[in-house]
Amino acid sequence: MSHKRTTIPVHYDATGHNQAPAPLSDATGRQATIGLDIMSREELDSFGTELDAVRLRTLESLGQADANYIRRIIRIQQWSEILGRIGIFTPFFWPTFVAGIMLLGLSKILENMEIGHNVMHGQYDWMNDPLIDGKRYEWDNVAPAQDWKHGHNYLHHTYTNIHGMDKDIGYGLLRIDEAQPWYPNHRFNLPAATLLMLFFEWGVMYHGLELGDYLKGDMSKEEFLARKKRALAKTRRQVFKDYVAFPVLALALVPMVGWWAPLAVLGATFTANIIRNIWTFLIIFCGHFPAEVQTFDEDEAKNESRGQWYLRQLLGSANISGTRPFHILSGNLSHQIEHHLFPDIPARRYPEVAREIRDICERHNLPYNTGRLSKQLLSVARQLGAYGAKPSDPYLVGNSPESKALRRAKREAARASAEGAEHLTA
Amino acid sequence: MGVVRTALASRAVGSVTSPHHVDHYLEKLHPLWTAEAVRARVVGIERETDNATTVTLRPNGAWKGFTPGQHVEFGVEVDGVRKVRVFSVSSSAAAKGRNFSVSVKAHPDGFVSRFLNSRLASGELVYLSQAQGDFVLPAGLPDELLLLSGGSGITPVMSMLRTLLDSDAIRPRRITFLHYARSREDEMFTEQLDGWDDLPDVDVVRVYTREPEQGAELTGRFSVDHLKHLGIDPATTLTYVCGPAGLIASVRDAYSEQDAADQVRFEYFKVPTIDPALLEAAAAAASGTLTFDRSGSEATNSGNTILEQAEAAGLTPEYGCRMGVCNTCAIKKLHGAVRHVISGEINANTDETIKPCVHVPVGDVAVAL
Numbered sequence: 001m002s003h004k005r006t007t008i009p010v011h012y013d014a015t016g017h018n019q020a021p022a023p024l025s026d027a028t029g030r031q032a033t034i035g036l037d038i039m040s041r042e043e044l045d046s047f048g049t050e051l052d053a054v055r056l057r058t059l060e061s062l063g064q065a066d067a068n069y070i071r072r073i074i075r076i077q078q079w080s081e082i083l084g085r086i087g088i089f090t091p092f093f094w095p096t097f098v099a100g101i102m103l104l105g106l107s108k109i110l111e112n113m114e115i116g117h118n119v120m121h122g123q124y125d126w127m128n129d130p131l132i133d134g135k136r137y138e139w140d141n142v143a144p145a146q147d148w149k150h151g152h153n154y155l156h157h158t159y160t161n162i163h164g165m166d167k168d169i170g171y172g173l174l175r176i177d178e179a180q181p182w183y184p185n186h187r188f189n190l191p192a193a194t195l196l197m198l199f200f201e202w203g204v205m206y207h208g209l210e211l212g213d214y215l216k217g218d219m220s221k222e223e224f225l226a227r228k229k230r231a232l233a234k235t236r237r238q239v240f241k242d243y244v245a246f247p248v249l250a251l252a253l254v255p256m257v258g259w260w261a262p263l264a265v266l267g268a269t270f271t272a273n274i275i276r277n278i279w280t281f282l283i284i285f286c287g288h289f290p291a292e293v294q295t296f297d298e299d300e301a302k303n304e305s306r307g308q309w310y311l312r313q314l315l316g317s318a319n320i321s322g323t324r325p326f327h328i329l330s331g332n333l334s335h336q337i338e339h340h341l342f343p344d345i346p347a348r349r350y351p352e353v354a355r356e357i358r359d360i361c362e363r364h365n366l367p368y369n370t371g372r373l374s375k376q377l378l379s380v381a382r383q384l385g386a387y388g389a390k391p392s393d394p395y396l397v398g399n400s401p402e403s404k405a406l407r408r409a410k411r412e413a414a415r416a417s418a419e420g421a422e423h424l425t426a
Numbered sequence: 427m428g429v430v431r432t433a434l435a436s437r438a439v440g441s442v443t444s445p446h447h448v449d450h451y452l453e454k455l456h457p458l459w460t461a462e463a464v465r466a467r468v469v470g471i472e473r474e475t476d477n478a479t480t481v482t483l484r485p486n487g488a489w490k491g492f493t494p495g496q497h498v499e500f501g502v503e504v505d506g507v508r509k510v511r512v513f514s515v516s517s518s519a520a521a522k523g524r525n526f527s528v529s530v531k532a533h534p535d536g537f538v539s540r541f542l543n544s545r546l547a548s549g550e551l552v553y554l555s556q557a558q559g560d561f562v563l564p565a566g567l568p569d570e571l572l573l574l575s576g577g578s579g580i581t582p583v584m585s586m587l588r589t590l591l592d593s594d595a596i597r598p599r600r601i602t603f604l605h606y607a608r609s610r611e612d613e614m615f616t617e618q619l620d621g622w623d624d625l626p627d628v629d630v631v632r633v634y635t636r637e638p639e640q641g642a643e644l645t646g647r648f649s650v651d652h653l654k655h656l657g658i659d660p661a662t663t664l665t666y667v668c669g670p671a672g673l674i675a676s677v678r679d680a681y682s683e684q685d686a687a688d689q690v691r692f693e694y695f696k697v698p699t700i701d702p703a704l705l706e707a708a709a710a711a712a713s714g715t716l717t718f719d720r721s722g723s724e725a726t727n728s729g730n731t732i733l734e735q736a737e738a739a740g741l742t743p744e745y746g747c748r749m750g751v752c753n754t755c756a757i758k759k760l761h762g763a764v765r766h767v768i769s770g771e772i773n774a775n776t777d778e779t780i781k782p783c784v785h786v787p788v789g790d791v792a793v794a795l
Contacts (some may be wrong), residue, residue: 056771075454122753127507127508128778129508131449138445237445238444241442
């Protein structure tokens, strides 16, 4: 769900497309500062033009091979789902039972990452196939597609790594960046992250409610209730399928296996969901939270050019190197940089796009953050540990008297300038 | 729909395949085994004229049949892209079996119609919708019926006449089938129309506007005089008109003048424009009308993005980044051409998904907003 507006915009004109997304654009005419320490404005513009050219070239070459690919992945996912569900109905023979759990987990991973996430970005909208349409697709996950798309496609992909705008920086739970204020609960960064890992889909669903926004008064009650309703409906359907319908079908096994057959099916499905949760968590945390990934202030990003928007995506993301099956299992989000530069290009193209991006980065002397899964994971864990400790600088501690005074001063300044503006218009 | 399909499309099955529709699985087993999605195989292709073709389809069990005069969405997949156009059914609804056909005239600038005429082969898979449209005959047939058509607008009324002649039900006392074509070579269904010349209660009249035949009963474009000559009284004749906008307008004017506007049922057919030269001109001029189909309003194309034009028209469409990244605003464009403001690429397919925040209309465009 995106916010709907009633006023007619006057300042924004997408024609030419060299403007920052609202509300990152203002009338001051002051240009964003992102990247100015490493590149000139001209260089930033040519960087933007080069990336636009890569995007266009790739979009123009989309065709049958891409359609065949996504359908083949869906076919593999569905067969592994069907075989997996059959497998977990054999609790009397542990090799097929365990294989069933693995296949069901694999199917959920493929469905959520390479299929669901990518389809919901609109990567395959050009095919005009209603079953893989970004607006209609609903994924096998308790988070309703609509609210996930708002937080992810819109907020996270537009305002990537901007403090206060991209809510995926630590998900309002963890402290993963120096610029986030520290609160005492961040002492439990690592255990909290571990719990989030195990129940990641529930975390994603809760995140999509944006309770924080509602409590702060940034979201209307109707909007929040609508989100809650959607989340409950989706949860009900998911829980019914995984934990009621199939275990009930397993009652048929009771005479053969024993009273515990439905419980075995339920447990196996639970395990498959956990496998998916762990895997998606690992891939996603490695995409933005390793050291050296940069975050930004709203001020730096105000009125950024297209080149600066691209640069922010590049500096705010990290890749994971690996084999082709690994990339597919990660939904090609192992190419997080390419995904953030071009979120609507079919993910199977990211490896080939990556070669061009690396080349462009080399020519412009830009960092390109990549590493093995183990390296990136270790880096994330270190970050979580380090930023969980109380900083010595009182301004980094959220509830220190110094921070409170600073916030109060900022509020007052904002109020004063708003009143000033009113005087001017009156 | 058969018992198996009804069961597969039931809520019980849906709750187990949730969040996906059962067709999502079934189509991977076999493209025709879908429970609700209508699909068909091409079983016959027949040339009608140099540039018109009749395609006979064998639909799967999800097809619920059609009423003569209705149309169907017809999608073919080319290079991974499903191209959809709407065509009228031309066959008889009283014929035996489930097969039906659509007849299509190739428009030099209509991709699907050209594809149908040049590349579509027997055995090909076609993605359909259920038959739709209310351009159909009433349950109780009138005494006098006029079926009037121009060019490829003949298809729905052809289906009506074929059905009336095939069925055993009592038909109107008098049926007039008045058709306008450029020439005899350009006319569809010529052979069958010739064969109906001596039916007592059906008067088949064809007017060739560009190459009139020697001693033809009527000549030139439609006018009230044609009706007078045929002895048709608009006030008492239920009239179905299908054809180009010009023909429909003059028929409606003629009936209005005689206070018989309520006797006319009409259907337009839309032709997509993708002639590059025309589009360049249209893009430069920011001309045309932008139609918001769901809200039933329209705006003169101002040259801004479709999102901005919709907002200016007082609509409140969903949007996010306003820079073509997040896909929040994605909607169906029903017909017409749009240009991407970054890439300059022009898309002119019927029923395709676009992002209104980065697309501007080129000429007449209708969107699902």
